[in-house]
Amino acid sequence: MEYTDPVLRRLRDRLIRYRSEARTNGRKRPWHRVAMDILDAESVSPAYYEKEVSSEILGEALRRFAAGLQTPTVERLDAITAFLTEQHYLSGSDLGEAQAPLEAARQLAAFFGEATPRHLPARDALCGQFLALRADGGRKKYVLLDVSPVGDSGLQVEETEHSTSAVTQSRSPAELRRFLKVASTAVEKRDGWMVEAPRGQVIIFIRDRLNEEANVYTVVADDREAGVANAARNIHLLRPVPITGGARIVPLASDDSAPAESSVPGFLSQMIWHFSRQEEA
Numbered sequence: 001m002e003y004t005d006p007v008l009r010r011l012r013d014r015l016i017r018y019r020s021e022a023r024t025n026g027r028k029r030p031w032h033r034v035a036m037d038i039l040d041a042e043s044v045s046p047a048y049y050e051k052e053v054s055s056e057i058l059g060e061a062l063r064r065f066a067a068g069l070q071t072p073t074v075e076r077l078d079a080i081t082a083f084l085t086e087q088h089y090l091s092g093s094d095l096g097e098a099q100a101p102l103e104a105a106r107q108l109a110a111f112f113g114e115a116t117p118r119h120l121p122a123r124d125a126l127c128g129q130f131l132a133l134r135a136d137g138g139r140k141k142y143v144l145l146d147v148s149p150v151g152d153s154g155l156q157v158e159e160t161e162h163s164t165s166a167v168t169q170s171r172s173p174a175e176l177r178r179f180l181k182v183a184s185t186a187v188e189k190r191d192g193w194m195v196e197a198p199r200g201q202v203i204i205f206i207r208d209r210l211n212e213e214a215n216v217y218t219v220v221a222d223d224r225e226a227g228v229a230n231a232a233r234n235i236h237l238l239r240p241v242p243i244t245g246g247a248r249i250v251p252l253a254s255d256d257s258a259p260a261e262s263s264v265p266g267f268l269s270q271m272i273w274h275f276s277r278q279e280e281a
Contacts, residue, residue: 003077005150011080013146014089016066020174021181031066032059043082048075105154105193105205112197125224125231126194126202127155129173130275132237139165142180145237145275147194155194157204162187173278190215204237215240220272232277239273 001007019029022037029037035058039049052058062080064070072080084090132143146158166183170176192206202219221236 001081003071003074006156008071008077009148009150009156010090011077011084012066012068014084015062015080017174017177018084018087018089019066021178030059031063032056034062035059038062038079038083041079041083041086043086044079048079051075105195108195108203108205112195112201126219126222126235128231129278130235131171131173131176131278132273132275134273136163139163140167142176143273143275144176144278155196157190157192157194157206159190159192159206160187161190171276171278176278234277235275237273237275238268238271240271 003011015034019031019034022029022034024030024033032055035052035055038044039052039055039058058076061070061072061076065072065080071077081090127147127149130145130147132141132145134141134143140163142162142164144160144162146160148156148158150156162180162184163186164180164183165185166179168176168179168183170179189209190206191209192204195203195205197203202222204217204219205214206217207214217240218238219235220238222232223234224230224232
């Protein structure tokens with residue numbers, strides 16, 4: 001298969017997750033142990049096993065890949081892919097390109113023009129992992145937003161929405177992933193691109209992986225400080241997901257008995273989601 005930038009990013013992300021969750025004595029698994037896991041996997045061909053000199057050398061290659069310092073050979077990438085698929089950290093859909101083309105995002109960025117340098121650019125300030133949590137009746141929704149750079153100017157977005165009736169107080173990314181892997185009863189995944197417009201406006205164009213339904217999000221607030229090179233810790237996202245009846249716009253009353261604006265604030269409050277930055281332990 002072709003290991004494009006988005007595919008490599010997903011491989012790197014899933015490899016890091018495996019290492020974090022497959023702990024040894026309560027600590028992250030050493031890279032040479034991860035290498036041994038790969039070499040011992042049933043899905044990895046014996047021919048590849050014979051070619052690797054040692055788990056220490058492969059482990060160092062994995063560490064450099066996870067740190068974004070070096071891309072492994074195609075043979076090693078094939079072995080990593082086979083292993084992570086066997087361990088259910090990857091699926092066929094994860095290996096495909098994101099639905100929204102990068103070129104379209106670049107054209108939109110060109111249409112909006114250069115962003116005014118009042119804040120740290122979104123490429124630096126909004127990259128990372130963010131979490132939003134909301135109660136929906138007797139259920140909880142955990143929405144994980146992962147923003148990462150692609151190429152020279154692109155910003156790719158991956159969103160995973162979990163629905164569960166279980167509750168956890170943990171906000172540790174690794175612990176949350178372990179919890180959601182067991183507790184989630186429904187998972188929705190979306191891919192897209194982030195574009196920064198003048199005056200700090202940030203727009204996300206995103207599409208559902210399964211049904212290909214597209215949507216547009218807008219960052220309505222974040223805590224970047226003007227003139228200060230700090231990354232955003234919190235963002236408020238206008239995220240028009242369907243609510244009761246499947247509506248995405250304000251359902252105004254059909255009569256003139258009440259002002260049209262009366263239903264707007266409550267509707268919008270349901271659409272604005274607070275995301276906080278997540279840090280790996």
